[in-house]
Amino acid sequence: MSLRLAGWLIEVENLSAGQQAMVAAEFGGLATTNKQRTRQVTAICNAARLGRPVGMPLESFAVNGEYAPRVVRDGSLVEITGFNSVVLFERGPRQPLLCSLAVAAEDELASPFVLGTFLRTLLAYLALDWRGVLLHCAGILHHGRAYLFAARSNVGKTTLGRKALAAGFSVLSDEMNLALPCEGGYRACSVPFTGELRRELQSGVDDGCFPLGGVVLLEQGQPLSASHVRPAMAVAGLLTACPFVNCDTEELPALLDALTHLVSCVSVVRLAVGRDDSLEEVMGTLLRCCEHG
Template sequence: MSDAQVFRIEQRYGRAIPEQHTRVEAIQTGVCKGDLPVHDDPLRYSENNLYTPLTRQDARGLDVEGYGFQARIDLKPGFHGQLWGENEILLARSIVFENYLRTVAAYAALQRRGLFLHSAGIVVDNQAWLFLGRSGAGKTTLSRLALKQGADILSDDANMLLPDAAGRYHAGPVPFAGELGDVNKDARQDYPVAGLLWLEQDDCLECADLPPAQQLARTMACCPVVNVDPFRGEKLLDVIENLLKQVPMRVLHFRKTDPFEAILKAIGVKTDA
């Protein structure tokens, strides 16, 4: 990588590089300049009106294509990647590098029997609570409420769950954020996962159980990229089932006006209030 690329990437993602590789081992990625094909279709990288790079999976890994870049991620015999781009500076910007990094994170988590979940991660009493839901369900809204009450936010957009040596799932800070931005820049610690909540905006505040089939389907819906990979589908299903045995998903009906203390009480967290 050039000095300019290293500078931009270290500015944005430097805090995510641990002093010691305590969570996962390093994954090698090569970065190269290359001529890319020109596509005139403005909807080529669009899904549900959102920018979505194309992925083409195969038995050994996958190819990724988006604005200004192409990539190859090989999963076996070893996990490594290759990233190509025409523009040196564009390659280091979020529209390229972060989309590539999110794809790597999703597959790296699955390789280690973990999950990369589209979710809000909120720390309460040194435990991580993951709030999942459709786009616009309230992940960022809930994160803002929690932040105002002094809670640590792992991310309001995507979180990585990995098992420890005993198989218990933990979540830690990741360099990905939604509308809330990067509000937890000094975090390094992992937290045991205490709960998974599916968000439903409603006219009431209550937490309820979900049937197992709905738990599985909703968790899978929040696993970007890997949930459309036919070659890794069986493994993904197995990992999700294992997670839900430890931490069943419930549904949280809430209003945007509900205080965060009331939400904590609804999900079973004791507070001083």
């Protein structure tokens, strides 16, 4: 079975018939047929079974209130243990990227929690291979350019996404988006994962890439204000917004490289936004700051 994410093709092998049906039901929008497989396979994932459940409580995977699977690195092998799954990645120059996703019970694999988390993790590693980053952020389109609002949970990404939709703007995702280098700069690419705006974004921007206009370190605050962020502060701020790979110490050099290059090419702005600020006011403040950079 093949899944297509952000233009990358992921081949999932060894699914049982039941798992194929469940993946099709939960992630059918990502499935691609052989006729559509014009791209080279980016990653091959082996679906496997654990001999027994992981057996650790969900709370043991919480760091600062966020779900954080445990990453253990052994040379080129990355083992990521989650609540009810174990993922292995083989890192290195070889393409496609080889990985496996193992669960104890057959019906666990296709759950949004297990397969969704696996695909998010895979995207984070693939992005690094392309010298880009997967960012915890809301992506908003403004006159054909994408602006990524990076923030931790409960800072206002979804609220901003809602305001954008209400104001007639397109939203890539209110949870995470890719920033990938391209000729002449960076592009922001949507990924099929959303926060609370899942229903609203189902008919929205699909698998699109757009020129990246700017990156925002989003904060709650009044009055509405924007200020340029020095490159080192921008790298430090964005490090915390790069899920999965930012807790893999072996990937840190590549992640720092990717972020250093990103902030050297794209404006990074610290933006304080209040609950009552309209999207027009927010974008106006942001764009003025970007223009004067």
